[in-house]
Amino acid sequence: MAYKVKDVSLAEKGRLLIDWAERHMPVLMKIRERFIKDKPLEGVKISASLHVTKETAVLVRTLVAGGATVTLVPSNPLSTQDEVAAALAEEGVHVYAWKGMNEREYYNAIGFAISQEPVVTMDDGADLTVTLHKLALGVKSSETNYALETAGDRDFAKLISGVYGGTEETTTGVIRLRAMAKEGTLRYPIIAVNDSYTKYLFDNRYGTGQSTWDGILRATNILVAGKIVVVAGYGWVGRGIAMRAKGLGARRVIVTEVNPVRALEAVFDGFEVMPMSEAAEVGDIFITATGDINAITLDHILKMRDGAVLANAGHFNVEIDVAGLERVAAEKRRIRDYVVEYRLPNGKRVYLLAEGRLVNLVAAEGHPSEVMDMSFSNQALAAEYIVRNRGKLQLGVHKLPDELDMEVARLKLETMGIRIDQLTEEQRRYITSWGGLGT
Secondary structure (H helix, E strand, C coil), X not given: CCCEECCHHHHHHXXXXXXXXXXXXXXXXXXXXXXXXXXXXXXCEEEEECCXXXXXXXXXXXXXXCCCEEEEECCCCCCCCHHHHHHHHHCCCEEEECCCCCHHHHHHHHHHHHHCCCCEEEECXXXXXXXXXXXXXXXXXXXXXXXXXXXXXXXXXXXXXXXXXXXXXCHHHXXXXXXXXXXXXXXXXXXXXXXXXXXXXXXXXXXXXXXXXXXXXXXXCCCCCCCEEEEECCCHHHHHHHHHHHHCCCCEEEEECCCHHHHHHHHHCCCEECCHHHHCCCCCEEEECCCCCXXXXXXXXXXXXXXXXXXXXXXXXXXXXXXXXXXXCCEEEEEECCEEEEECCCCCEEEEEHHHCEHHHHCCCCCCHHHHHHHHHHHHHHHHHHHHCCCCCCCCEECCCHXXXXXXXXXXXXXXXXXXXXXXXXXXXXXXXXXXXXX
């Protein structure tokens, strides 16, 4: 089986979407030009668990241009753009993805990616890497059972020993992989693409900040101006969401945090800070961006005002207690695509968006291509770095070298027509010496 998609006849529309993304991803296209000449990934098998979007397709085309054989599966059951999956399948990419997968189908896809016996893995949330490790270590779960249905009977310990390395795209995935490294279960080195400046300062803040609101507005068409917005978590994603809420005219923007430094930063950035138990009583729109479980509990939900809207911008659908909401709801009905109304025992109604999953990718198209240009340029360079340093990287989670990060920033500025100053030789000597400083 070369691919499994919803409808391969959607390919033409998918190609148009990919072409649009390519026009807005000039850095990755410059990298592709070099990859076509140098073929740094010749003969390399890459399995990627990423959101199957038009921007991801530009990355996949670039990896293929570099000589790689690519298998692409989703990193979220609801984020796949079926037209894009069809287009890539027609181009010979091993795609196993469609929008609306159930849990079994999703982990069948992960198993399919493993069955291709990759030497480089790419992840967004670490499901592929974690599942491969569980299979290699003999850990049994429903997820591994589903993965085995498509991965087949093979020596997973031998397979994992042949992996050069992997990449991880998002904060949640990096947290999981660092936990594995700390426990000593990680079997191959990981490049934390999320830790690159040209990723998290832009993708997390400006990309998620804009696309989260894009998803909320497409799903609800509500007016943000005049509303009270509550943002759970003030990492780079939370910063971006709060910034955009203010720009959209929110009457108040409240941040909830557990980290005192981030809470203090939110205060200095001009936002209110309070516990969620207090914010729950006054908010109109609630958005989670913590990367942790139960940022909004059932107790919080029961305190909310009639008509409160709940959305999640974290990778996994664990930040809002959806199970608790389902358990106590007196009535449930779908009002719009991606909007479910729950009537609580107290008579109030709350509205859950996108089933509590990533609202920007379920109800909208994810980040704008311009910001994914940098993130996926880092992914392409990370794959090349792993192959070039095969056998040299220590086990653990590593940052992409700063010089590659700076190269992405330089290329982005260049494609935007922006020039910057350069250090003179005198200035370079001054800041790299100690004897003359202060004189």
